[in-house]
Amino acid sequence: MSEYYIYLRKSRKDREAEANGQGETLARHQKTLLALADSMGVKVSKIYKEVVSGESIESRPEIKRLLHDIEDGRCTGVFVMEVERLARGDTKDQGIIAEAFKYSDTKIITPIKTYDPNDEYDEEYFEFGLFMSRREYKTINRRIQRGRIASVEEGKFISSVAPYGYKKVKIRNGKGYTLEIDPERADIVRMIYEWYTRGIPGDDGYYRTMGATAICRKLDEMHIKPMVNDTWSKASVSDILKNPVYIGKIRWSYRKEIKKIVDGKVKKIRPDSHDDYILVNGLHPAIISEEMFEAAKAKAEANKKTPIKLGTKLQNPLTGIIYCNICGKTMTRLAPTSKTPYAALKCSNRYCKNVSSPLYLVERKMIQFLEDWLESYDLKAKSYDELFTSDLELSVKKNAIQSEYNELSTIKEQLENAYNLVEKGIYTPELFIERSQTLNSLIREKEQIIEKLEEEYHSALLEQKSREEFVPKVRKVVETYWEVQDMQSRNQMLKEIIQKITYTKEKPNTRGDRENANFTLNIFPKIPIKLPMS
Template sequence: MNYKLPEGEYSGYLRKSRVDIEAEARGEEDTYARHERILLDLAKRYGINLTKIYREKPVSGEKIDERPEMMKLLEDVEDQHWKGVLVVEVERLARGDTKDQGIVAQAFKYSETTIVTPMRVYNPNNPDDEEYFEFGLFMSRREFKTITRRLQGGRIDGVKEGRYLGNKPPYGYSRVKLPGKGYTLEPHPDQAPIVQLIYSLYTDQDPEKRLGTARLAAYLNDKQIVTQRNSSWTVATVNGILRNPVYIGRVRWGSRPLQKRRDSKSRPRKPREQWLEVMGMHPPIIDEAQYNLAQQYMNENGHPPAPAGKISNPLASIVKCGICGAAVVLRPYRGKNKTTPSTLMCSTQYCKNVSSYYHLVEERLLESLKEWLSTYKAQWMGKRPKTMKNDDLKLKLHQDMLKRLQNKLHELNEQKKEAFNLVERKVYTTEIFLERSQIIAQEIKETTDAIQQTEDELQTEFKRQTAKVETIPKIEHVLDVYHRTENAAVKNELLKSILEKVTYRKDTGGRWNGGMDKFTLVLYPKLPKEN
């Protein structure tokens, strides 16, 4: 091999593909042991110093941010820790989406890190190698998509045959292996009776004994029955069990597919006509008549969703719980007495934050905003020039002073260099040089301190003028027009324009002893950013 690699330290990267894992399951040799021998032979062939090997866990995900060893490798590559990285094939580095492939390609290119494989050496400074490397990643992506489509088709076929494809069984069942390929479910001896109890209490023919989802959750928690994840029961958990057709022997697929965004993942519910739902291989826990009755009760008692985009609470997404951090929501009074005020309450079930009347919280928020604005105005506008012209003059004076000080600092640094030249030419004796250096050093320190002080004063003046021109008038406008509009959405936008958030906390109740207004609000106004 005539190719000469750069001198320095090299690392290796190992990652198992799905094909490798399937091959090992059939009894073939461990992939990492075989690939490690290949990398060591590569290092010997090129006479390079291989000092570290990154080994990815077999359960690593499709994206690079789901592969911790790959993230460590990229960080070290960007820090130019390695002259090169050895891999069995470039596809092992990235075969996810084009964004991940671009991140990998850019990291190796800008750090000038060589990629060494048994088939080819990729020099990041060589345009042909760069193009070949990117083409290899592209083909890897195509192959990955083909494999994904094949696996997805296999999953759909498995559902149609009645197999259970979830990695975790639903509450009430255990996951068991089928002879050959796939899994099914069998009733869990301890959990299945709890599922039957939930359906029984929710569909009881006696209205006096029937429990709603909130009371069911409280009942199960009082009995110290834990969920699948050993946590407390919530309304959402009970709803999930009551709506899941797995308990009448059916399996479904595609009801809540994973959707990946730039920085998040979610599982929104799809319309029922887009699901795949068939009879499963597992035995039912609930009979179909009882399940249908539960669906009927849920549809009759369910709350209709609010129209998309409509806001009825002016404090929506602004006020947060001061205990758990969740949203504080508006609960309109639905009883016979329509004059009872609406309340604000934490959206987290069993949170100890006590609710308060909405109008009291709104009034306190606006009053607190007025008090804060008064203090803010005194801080920035008290004893200040009254005209914009004077403000501009003040800024110009600070800017001119800063420029003069910076010029002086430059001159002092030049004097320091000249002192070194003079002592080298023996114009200065060592004693004179040291004395002169001490004087210059003191002047540099004083000038640097003066620059810092002037920059601080200039920053303060910028903030003062920004507050005077933007922040203060904006808050004054909101306080002026807030009560003159009846549109909740407009009020909400007004408050969002001046507030980052507001936290609400109330530890004790007291409707009848004057305790309804015994709560605490903490306001976080939107302030001008650093200039």
Template sequence: MTQPNGQYCIYLRKSRSDIEAEGRGEEETYARHERILFELSKRLGITVSEIYRERPVSGERISERPEMLKLLNDVEEQKWDGVLVVEVERLARGDTMDQGIVAQAFKYSSTLIITPMRTYNPNDSNDEEYFEFGLFMSRREFKTITRRMQGGRTDAVKDGRYMGNIPPYGYIRVKLPGKGYSLEPHPEQSPIIQLIFSLYTNPDPLQRKGTGLIAKYLNEELNVPTMKNKEWTVATINGILRNPVYYGMVRWKARPLIKKRDSKSRPRVSREQSIEAQGLHPPLISEELFNKAQEIMSNHSHPPAIPGKISNPFAGLIKCAMCGTSIVLRPHNKTPDSLMCPRPRCNNVSSYLSIVEDRIILSLKQWLQAYKTKWEENRPNDDDDQIVIKAHYSSLKRLENEKKEFEKQKNNLHDLLERNIYSIEVFMQRSQIVIQKINQIEELIEQAKKAIEDEESRKQARINIIPSVEHILSIYHLTNDPAQKNALLKTIIDNIVYKKEKGGRWSNAIDKFELTLYPKVNNK
């Protein structure tokens, strides 16, 4: 079934049990599996020319396993006649759709799956049935293990044990007798937690501080770092004020992992949706103080942003000139919305969104007029463009010829192996060198192709930029949808830099800020 002169590779992935075994002092998994599969390749008389090693902690899904994605792409491109793996379960243990993707990739490319126990031909009905059954049983085992682990974690939370790997600020994670962990107050951090709640809930309105002022106080006056040795932010303070662990509770699934086809996220859920129980650790504040903080936050909160909805027309476009952070939209209830730098220590002053928006449109109009004038005075020379493009084509042809030479060397290595001039070990070493050279040349070929494409697009952009900007300026104010405005601006603007050094309600500096626009044509 296997072809001695075919192209074969190895795929390696560690399971959870492998990692646990290594922790007990057993042999490193990849070394053991490589030895098994190289002995298999020698017995079958085939040559392995590449090894895909998945990172030690890979995910359940294909999208979380970069080497599997690379392998599937190569399989679909019919790069391999067969893939060696210690067991079929190593290929896919995810959901049914992932298993189907793997099965179809091997079937449609007629790629063999070679294990020490059996070689599977996905186009043979019997082998296909065995292969799919092996994946099914692997998935079933995985789901059983996952359910058992999740049930154990839920029971642990209900018993008051702390399930997180990292303790919250203000606590130290400590091992309990037997199984599980709990928390103990951190001698330096716990007073900071008590200070935060005290400042936020102070009954005296003149003494009470909001989350922004608390962050600034910790950064500038106390010079206290966060757990990650970074600056305090409003989001960090909000997270502490909402965390019931500080009045003695433990919780689980407060931010459950939500998986989609090509992404995953951890959105916050309400306390009612999470699992919350009395913890074994001592509280840092009273429940009464915690509830008071929740009441204040509820009275001062803004409507939550709708996930995926753009409310800032300059989202992803405008940056702070002082610290480089993205400028964000700050909604207000009684005054117009403003744009501000979210970093607490940054001195860049906020401005009303409407004023900044008007200035940006005006700046675009001024830039367009200057660009049109410059265009008329210095029309680009088509001959110069063609010289550059021809140079890239010449470089591309040279690289393609070099690749052909290395392909010949690669074939010669197979001849030397068949004549026993090279051992398998030497053959693998030489093969890796040649394959690496081929990969490097292929990257250079792609770069040359992209350079040609970029030169062509630059040439076209210089022609199209004037009507594009004129069209966007003519329709910009016809819509009130920030998402549509954002999409329009991103077609012609690379980024905007914002700077305002003075401000205040009575400073008469409401429009005294600097904007620097970088239209996309400057990068063409």
């Protein structure tokens, strides 16, 4: 018994027509093809509606189902609006479709022409139609991509969904879209960055920074919902912390789709790109400062977890922290052996002459350095208290800066008035030159004073931050380090206070002299200012 099928699929032009109010495309096409079948006196037994937009056969479930169903040879013909609807993929896809219709002896019936794949001329015409369809697709796609890139370079927002904290709006008196701040959600974005970079105050008054997972839990506890789901995920928080849209930038092609052959099949992946992408100033306002964005970026880089095998635990507490001072490579952990019954620290560069040392000895010297630093700090605390700026002094400095700005504004107004007076003929040119020189000199003087005051103010802020946040963190590490047995926890504790350590050892220990720490450590704390280190 002969069977006839209908295959329906929208083109890009159809979607544009629907947007202009010309009705639902598939319904119109179905009606047309059913009428064609009726006029031919045949009955349609199956209708395939392709609702997804996919370039390849793999991404189109209905065309796969159709090809499977015509394999048994029972289908006499497939009704379609145009042969191009069947395939706009690559040559391989077009070949698969052409062979499926040819070997199953299935005709392709369109309102204009019926194609018999076993007829030599029809086959050539059919293949030529698919080829031209593919060529047209590529041309259209190139034009669209060029248009998108041009819009991005103009600072427009071209993605379909606005990021959390923004609303997508039409550009006034122009083409395209941009973003405007959603005040309520923008405050949530600011809070996420604040928690991640500065933290939240604990019971002891000191700030505790939060990771992406902890931020998720905190937002859920506060009954703050993300854009789509009911609860926050680590990925959504991490995306917010990495997205430069929040500092007023537009980023495009950061995660390009790349095709790879895996086990004989084409797989699509979207890896993060770090150089081949567009980053421009957007037309939209920023939600956070560039300083805070960079702080979040620096923390994320510092807290990158070292890849370890599934089911194993981190064994080296100095992973990602300690580096060879000779060649710059990372120092790695050597597991204990029968000859050396202790873990050792060794340069990962096999050609480097840096000599290894017992890991516990390196840890001991590092903690001793921190203990000495704290002792020195405590001894000088009283005298140092006088050097630290109090909250009252900070307030006075800030008011002084504002006062200078006010005076600068007054002088600039006087200069503007001088221009007006000379234009009105009240000032002679000679008097104007004399007056403007005096005012410009005062302006330069005020700007120098403001620059110095602002430098002192920001330096004082860094001092205060160091005293309130850094010192307690160092004290906690010193007091609890040896009690913590989990190496991952030790690693995270150290990354909170140490930027990096460099290691140098020129000569190996002699027999029986293993406890001699004859190596040099250069320790670079994550400290905003220079405090007493000896």
